[in-house]
Amino acid sequence: MRPVLVGDPAPLFVQHCTTQWGRYSFDMAAGRYSILLFVPSLHNPAARRAYDHVRRGMDTLDTAQSHVFIVSADEKDHAAHTPDADMPGLLFLWDADLLVHNLYGVAAKSCCWVVVDPMMRIALVAENGPQAARRVLEWTRAQPPHQDGPIPALLLPNVLEPEFCNALIHYYQTQETHLSAVLTQGRDGSPLNVTDLSFKRRRDCTLRDAYLVQQLQARIIRRVVPEITKSFQCTVTQMDRMIISCYDGADRGCFGPHRDNTVAGAAHRLFAISINLNDAFEGGDLIFPEFSARGFRPPAGGAVIFSCALLHAVRPVTAGRRYACLPFAFNAESLARARQAHAQAADTK
Incomplete structure (x- = not known):
């Protein structure tokens, strides 16, 4: 299992998700910065703190420019999820089969951050820590609007x-x-x-x-x-x-x-x-x-x-x-x- 590095093409996948269709094809995320928070479980204390920080910070993100995916390896999180946990720009990926974890080289028990740019390339990789959530959100907010690239x-x-x-x-x-x-x-x-x-x-x-x-x-x-x-x-x-x-x-x-x-x-x-x-x-x-x-x-x-x-x-x-x-x-x-x-x-x- 090889971890992704900055500059790599983002691995694409289809996984169970909190969309109205119940699944999400990640190639549709292009055009915005995608923040992926990988968690072993939302019951894990460190993961929960990171998730709570994301929820508090969502109102500072421009959802036209960026969105957040919580990638959980715990199938119990899916069963415990309630619709009132949803908010604009935030989706949960239910990754109990570790499809997404394996593609991104993230161990099931790890908690880390990956940011994918609008062209679907890895832009940032960070281990979780006391200040990681704040730094990742600040970095994403600081990126210039994606609007003037050449078109093939x-x-x-x-x-x-x-x-x-x-x-x-x-x-x-x-x-x-x-x-x-x-x-x-x-x-x-x-x-x-x-x-x-x-x-x-x-x-x-x-x-x-x-x-x-x-x-x-x-x-x-x-x-x-x-x-x-x-x-x-x-x-x-x-x-x-x-x-x-x-x-x-x-x-x-x-x-x-x-x-x-x-x-x-x-x-x-x-x-x-x-x-x-x-x-x-x-x-x-x-x-x-x-x-x-x-x-x-x-x-x-x-x-x-x-x-x-x-x-x-x-x-x-x-x-x-x-x-x-x-x-x-x-x-x-x-x-x-x-x-x-x-x-x-x-x-x-």
Whole structure:
């Protein structure tokens, strides 16, 4: 068991937690400083003192910039937990199987602190002690806002002509649409579509017109694929999810922070291609919380292209409607890797 060091990528995990879903995927913590307090048990006197200090200090933390995880190795803590112990910016991870402890190289009987930065890298490691809680919270509060890092994404104008954008919008407006679900996975690992309006408010229309599909693909192959090859040294040869989407200001259309390749049904995807079809709306910027608070909004017909592994979100549309075309690009190699990983996961069940 090797302890993490400052500068290391933070190990990612999914563990039982005090969220409404009962579990937490730690890769969703990007974009804020994450304070992890590892405790053998909340009944341990030293651990309890550290936890009490955290609770008293929570009102001094900006929860838009940082949050706290209490990582307990004692299964009795889970049973004893009551909802009134919860507060904004504070979550409990129930780590009785020591999954998180082992990933971070923390012994089950130890009490220590780890701080992960917004890019999911280890920023601070500290043993617990009389002043540790105060020092960790002060260090975190002193960090500058995370907002101006460079983004590893392409911003391309003129991917689609105005006439073709209008044709796609007209198609959306004359076809049946549906609420866009969140692609996640069930406990058995199988793909699962879930509607969660607190996280995603968007309507989609599947593009079934063969001529429009062919014309859209031709423009992406001609104008986007060469730029992906040049910038990322990766050649994509296939596309999926040919849809037209609408984020409506009437219901503050938005999409919370997510990645596009984390579940089995999407693991083959390499790049997301987000093409705006209009610009008569307010809000709706695309953001990448791991890197910056800066929003991206290409002009009508322009696109943002980025790795499906990047955490991203769409800010609420506050007026008008944002129409967009949102395909994914991949290749034979990524498809084969995803199938192999899926087969290996099935063999371990």
